[in-house]
Amino acid sequence: MEHPIGLSIRKGTKVYPGTVALNAADFDLHMGAVNVLVGENGAGKSTMMKVISGVEQLTSGAILIGDEQVTFRTTEDARRHGIGIVFQELNLFPNLTVAENIFIAREKTRSGIDIDKAAQRARTRALMERLEQDIDPDDLVGDLRVGQQQIVEIAKSLAHDARILILDEPTSALSAAEVEILFRVIADLKSNGVGIVYISHRLEELIRIGDYITVLRDGVITGARSMHGVDVDWIVRNMIGESGKDFAKEIDHPFGEEVFRAEHVSLGSPAGGLLVDDVSLSLKHGEILGIYGLMGAGRSEFLECVIGRHPQARGKFFVDGVALTEKTVAGRISRGLALIPEDRKNDGLIEILAIRENMTLSSLKQFTRGIYMSLAKERRTVADFITRMTVKIASPENPISSLSGGNQQKVVISKALMTEPSVLLMDEPSRGIDIGAKAEVFKVMRSLAAEGLGIIFVTSDLDEVMSLSDRILVMSNGRVTGEFPRETATNTALVEASAVGHAKPTRHKEPV
Amino acid sequence: MADQTLTKPFATRSDALLFLLQARTFIALILVFTFFAINAPNFLSAANMVIMSKHVALNAFLAIGMTFVIVSGGIDLSVGSIVGLCGMVAGYLVLNGIDVGLGWSIQFNTFEICLLVIAVGVFIGAINGFLITKLNVAPFIATLGTLYVARGAAMLSSDGRTFPNLNGNPEYGSDTFRWIGAGEILGVPVSIVMLIAVGLMAAYIATRTPLGRHIYAVGGNERAAALSGIKVNRTKYFVYIFSGFCAALVGLIISSQLVAAHPATGNTFELNAIAAAVLGGTSMSGGRGRIGGTIIGAFVIGVLSDGLVMMGVSSFWQTVIKGLVIIAAVVIDQAQQRVQARVALQAQSAIDN
Structure with a gap:
């Protein structure tokens, strides 16, 4: 079956101050098919989608629909061309109802005067039926689980009859059952000729659902083909490259005594369930321990437990063999712990x-x-x-x-x-910084370790964790699902461990 | 090098503009002062200066406390009521002492009365702090609540009547109570000496102590401050307690100056205090503001209202003018922020390239 190209980017380049986020990218979006987009954090996936959805504009290059060149100055422009996007970070109003959220800024009105609540409600109910969700149109969005909120966000795009639907990591907050429903909806949309762009880090999921795949690395498209015959190895190879980036790993030094130990750390989530599920680990002086995992695997939450941000967390901590009894952040800092938070703007800086x-x-x-x-x-x-x-x-x-x-x-x-500090906790230390600064930060980490500091760092970048860590832990769904010394770790093993406990890859592919 | 000589004049022009904007409150004060010196008869007389500074001092005390609260990201609406309640407590203690119900009462000297009144102000500040930190009530609502409670308590203390003739009793050592409002130290009114002391103390706390830095950090970004190991709740407690302390001082001074305590004293004082802080460059969203700026702001407001009175301008017009001045101050403040950010970015991009 032939899939017509609904939108394409030619020589698309996007420059931010200090970094080239997208470099002369050529991308074709096939209608009636799932176009999968994959790459590490910061590879340029989100930038490309922001350009398509009118959030950002290309520095140079063109977007074509058919043979016609188009410019999207605003998201409204893009929406008029039938482009809908579901961002990874949800853009919902928790204080408004489901129906109000779905029709925000495009309210159905009775002759332009007041809102036709009944019509909005009916339309919302129909959408929810299509999505097989038991969500009342009058429920407040703030009362819904995150997974349900994501469904609402998807319904919002469907409500405006998007011809092109971009889903940025839609499954990161969904349960296995909700993922199945989403996949059924996607199949349904596909058969109606909607072109879908699907971004995810869960490679098995991509292989299952995708028809076309595009791999990005450092703003450059490194592979684009139909999904036939694509396997995890091919994706990883294109994501990371053969050579791998070279981070300062020249210094080798002996480790000292144990500097930090965590025993049976658990943290409940407000929605029920555990964000961190019985995590234990130990760290030596001079050792760099990398924690790899997908977003939402509980890595950041674990570090926050260590620094004392969640007083309700259970578990024991020891610094230099002495139990950590301090409950407050200030107390733990005084005991030699220090955290570099993931969200610099909100948690790191004033x-x-x-x-x-x-x-x-x-x-x-x-x-x-x-x-x-x-x-x-x-x-x-x-x-x-x-x-x-x-x-x-x-x-x-x-x-x-x-x-x-x-x-x-x-x-x-x-x-x-x-x-x-004697233990440094670093959450995504390279997020949002350019490649030069990255290398400098890594060099600093290495030399600090050589001075005897114990470092635990969290990352979703395979390359980074492989080249920087002395030992690697993999987390998934709040649990530690793998531990590898640097010598024996492989990309494939890490990726597999990071997917443990998620929707099982059935390896079954629908006929295209 | 050529590059530098090219950018230099531009940089200095920006710098000059920035300096003018930063000094705007001070410039406004000089302008207002000069205007009244020329137009209002007797404005420059020594007697007027003393009266005017006494007026300004009352607002300045509250504004200093308010500055800390606003910098920490909060607001304290209760200070006017605390002034009223503390005045009543002072009046009651001077007149009656504490009746223990055994046919005799405990009487206090002036110093003890001061301590007790300050304790009342500090206590209400602590309640504000408790509501805001432990019970998580929004500062606006928490202090609005204590505003009503304190005002009501002031009314109840005398059934709405005035405590008259607070001359004290030499037998109990409270006859010196009047000295607070009327006395002088080396020719300077006591309230002015106290203002200088409190102002210097506050400025020192703000700029030279970890506590001061913590107040700015909490107001700038509470989450980041907490993750940096700052005891956020303790910091908030301090600012509300300090604000209560300042209000108690004002209560003492007013009741001593008037030799009487009326329960409605201090009504809407909190709004003048907020206005002075904002005029002085304090940002309502927290994290920015200086004690020196606030004091100058209080002087601008005080000089403006006293000067207009002396010129015979109607009090209705005074209110309108005061409002316009505050709005203008905030608009100019926005301009300053933009220029400041531009200057910093220019300097930084010169380094980056």
């Missing part, structure tokens, strides 16, 4: 404050005698860290928001290091 003030926030005691805080000493220490971490700044008094992502990350790392 954007309104100066670079200097951000850097010393955790360690002001160092500069204080009684009620006297030495600003001179503070300035000296900051200057010292700026040199050590090679942070490029005009002045330490400028607001932190004036810095690029890489330099901001270096400030956050400096803040953590200033507390003189």
